Amino acid sequence: MERIRYFFGEALRSIWKNRMMSMASIGVLAVCLILLGSSLIVSYNISNVIRQIEGQNQIMVFLNDDLDAAGIENVGDEITALPDVKECIFVSKQEALDEQKKALGSNADLLSGYDADNFLPNGYRISLTGMEHFSQTVQSLEKIPGIIKIQQHEDVADKLNNIKRIISMVGIWLFVILALVSLFIISNTIKLAMFVRKREINIMKFVGATDWFIRWPFVFEGMLIGLIASLLAFGVQYYIYRIPLARVMTDLKLQELTLGSTNIALLLAAFVCAGIIVGVCGSLISVRKYLKV
Amino acid sequence: MIEFIDVYKIYENGTKALKGINLKIDEGEFVFVRGASGAGKSTLVKLLLHEEKPSAGEVIVNGYYVSKMTRQEVPYLRRTMGVVFQDFRLIPNMTAFENVAFAMRATGARRRDIRRRVPYVLGLVGLAGKARSHPSQLSGGEQQRVSLARALVNNPSIIVADEPTGNIDPNLTFEVMEMLDEINRRGTTIVMVTHDTTIVERYAYHRIVTIDGGEIAEDLPGSNV
Ligand SMILES: Nc1ncnc2c1ncn2[C@@H]1O[C@H](COP(=O)(O)OP(=O)(O)OP(=O)(O)O)[C@@H](O)[C@H]1O
Numbered sequence: 001m002e003r004i005r006y007f008f009g010e011a012l013r014s015i016w017k018n019r020m021m022s023m024a025s026i027g028v029l030a031v032c033l034i035l036l037g038s039s040l041i042v043s044y045n046i047s048n049v050i051r052q053i054e055g056q057n058q059i060m061v062f063l064n065d066d067l068d069a070a071g072i073e074n075v076g077d078e079i080t081a082l083p084d085v086k087e088c089i090f091v092s093k094q095e096a097l098d099e100q101k102k103a104l105g106s107n108a109d110l111l112s113g114y115d116a117d118n119f120l121p122n123g124y125r126i127s128l129t130g131m132e133h134f135s136q137t138v139q140s141l142e143k144i145p146g147i148i149k150i151q152q153h154e155d156v157a158d159k160l161n162n163i164k165r166i167i168s169m170v171g172i173w174l175f176v177i178l179a180l181v182s183l184f185i186i187s188n189t190i191k192l193a194m195f196v197r198k199r200e201i202n203i204m205k206f207v208g209a210t211d212w213f214i215r216w217p218f219v220f221e222g223m224l225i226g227l228i229a230s231l232l233a234f235g236v237q238y239y240i241y242r243i244p245l246a247r248v249m250t251d252l253k254l255q256e257l258t259l260g261s262t263n264i265a266l267l268l269a270a271f272v273c274a275g276i277i278v279g280v281c282g283s284l285i286s287v288r289k290y291l292k293v
Numbered sequence: 294m295i296e297f298i299d300v301y302k303i304y305e306n307g308t309k310a311l312k313g314i315n316l317k318i319d320e321g322e323f324v325f326v327r328g329a330s331g332a333g334k335s336t337l338v339k340l341l342l343h344e345e346k347p348s349a350g351e352v353i354v355n356g357y358y359v360s361k362m363t364r365q366e367v368p369y370l371r372r373t374m375g376v377v378f379q380d381f382r383l384i385p386n387m388t389a390f391e392n393v394a395f396a397m398r399a400t401g402a403r404r405r406d407i408r409r410r411v412p413y414v415l416g417l418v419g420l421a422g423k424a425r426s427h428p429s430q431l432s433g434g435e436q437q438r439v440s441l442a443r444a445l446v447n448n449p450s451i452i453v454a455d456e457p458t459g460n461i462d463p464n465l466t467f468e469v470m471e472m473l474d475e476i477n478r479r480g481t482t483i484v485m486v487t488h489d490t491t492i493v494e495r496y497a498y499h500r501i502v503t504i505d506g507g508e509i510a511e512d513l514p515g516s517n518v
């Protein structure tokens with residue numbers, strides 16, 4: 001216990017002594033973590049949107065206007081007979097128009113001229129039991145005569161998936177690059193700290209200090225740099241996530257950013273772990289080669 | 294106890310610093326090691342501390358076989374010895390007390406023990422009143438006494454001193470010598486490298502080993518034992 005306090009005290013002393021380098025290390029590592037965090041949050045939210053779209057499990061099919069009531073019913077029966085179909089609800093031309101009007105809200109009268117001459121087709125809203133056989137179901141639907149158009153959300157989900165993949169890729173690569181830069185800067189900070197105390201280290205060795213006794217304060221120093229950087233990054237991240245990022249997401253017509261409190265805790269934990277790991281690795285790089293006597 | 298058995302030291306650049314040293318130093322002895330510059334005196338000291346390894350032969354210090362030691366064992370070998378250097382090697386921004394305490398802390402000593410032991414050791418070397426002084430505020434002799442206190446603080450059985458009076462005003466060398474003599478009387482083995490002939494002559498009742506060209510040229514036993 002006393003030893004830990006000693007190591008900790010030495011580490012703090014050293015950070016303060018080289019405060020310029022320490023600040024640079026903390027800053028770069030914090031930026032690195034913020035990038036990681038932002039890409040994680042965005043990916044997480046896109047995943048949510050995708051899941052929501054997919055969760056609707058719905059396909060809309062439109063029917064040929066030539067079909068009579070019996071033909072319409074026939075198509076309905078054929079759809080219901082398909083394996084994954086849970087529900088198949090008829091949406092008449094009129095209902096479709098009403099829905100469109102509702103969607104337009106105060107601009108609904110734009111469509112008032114079409115009441116008599118409704119251009120919208122009749123259709124079925126199909127709910128599936130699951131998404132696993134989605135494309136097979138779509139293929140089967142295509143084969144049913146009388147269906148002129150199939151509207152599915154899959155392409156939207158695909159696009160979002162792509163965006164998500166790109167964001168994660170860019171985020172991860174930026175993280176890796178910046179983590180390497182952080183590692184480099186931290187190891188140099190520690191190297192400087194060791195250089196400043198070269199004389200002390202040399203004397204410690206002659207009076208019989210073990211290598212680990214000499215190393216620990218520097219490992220603590222790296223750890224502290226990582227910890228401070230991660231807390232700083234978390235604070236900034238929280239702010240970013242609340243304001244500009246949220247605006248971007250809503251501009252993209254994606255639903256509002258959500259992060260439950262468990263996810264926030266997870267993010268904090270991830271930051272602290274990543275920060276400490278980078279900090280400790282950075283110091284170990286320097287400490288390893290500096291102890292030859 | 295120290296034993297050199299047929300020890301050779303050839304540095305990487307080919308310099309043959311020691312050529313077949315056989316030397317046995319018993320507990321409680323005071324040994325001067327003298328010789329011309331480049332004779333190999335400091336190399337002898339470096340082997341004791343495992344700062345260098347012998348190229349051939351074996352050095353045994355307090356039961357440790359220097360040539361066969363692992364990295365992890367070295368600190369424990371060094372704890373059995375106190376070292377005094379010509380250039381004192383004190384930390385300038387620490388007080389005398391902190392310099393001595395530092396050596397104790399480096400071995401993982403408890404704060405309580407440090408607070409008790411350091412003033413006692415500073416008292417032994419006659420510097421009780423200078424505990425708060427920084428090295429720059431002390432004379433060369435006083436600085437060397439601080440480094441002597443540091444060497445003593447972990448209660449070693451051997452003190453190794455490489456030209457401890459080399460950087461000290463001649464008037465002050467004897468205060469350090471008296472200190473070493475006193476420490477030896479209390480039972481600590483002392484190996485002291487010097488080429489100060491006046492010192493050796495004045496303390497000629499101690500054993501005197503003369504090194505020449507990496508070999509032992511003369512080994513005069515002490516007269517007071
Ligand atoms: N690290 C080293 N690498 C190569 N040669 C060395 C090294 N250290 C010492 N030597 C050589 O080994 C020989 C013995 O050196 P050593 O330092 O033991 O002499 P010394 O007796 O202590 O001399 P002095 O009285 O000048 O301190 C010298 O020729 C020296 O140049």
Ligand SMILES: [Mg+2]
Binds near residue numbers: 334335336
């Ligand atoms: Mg020498």
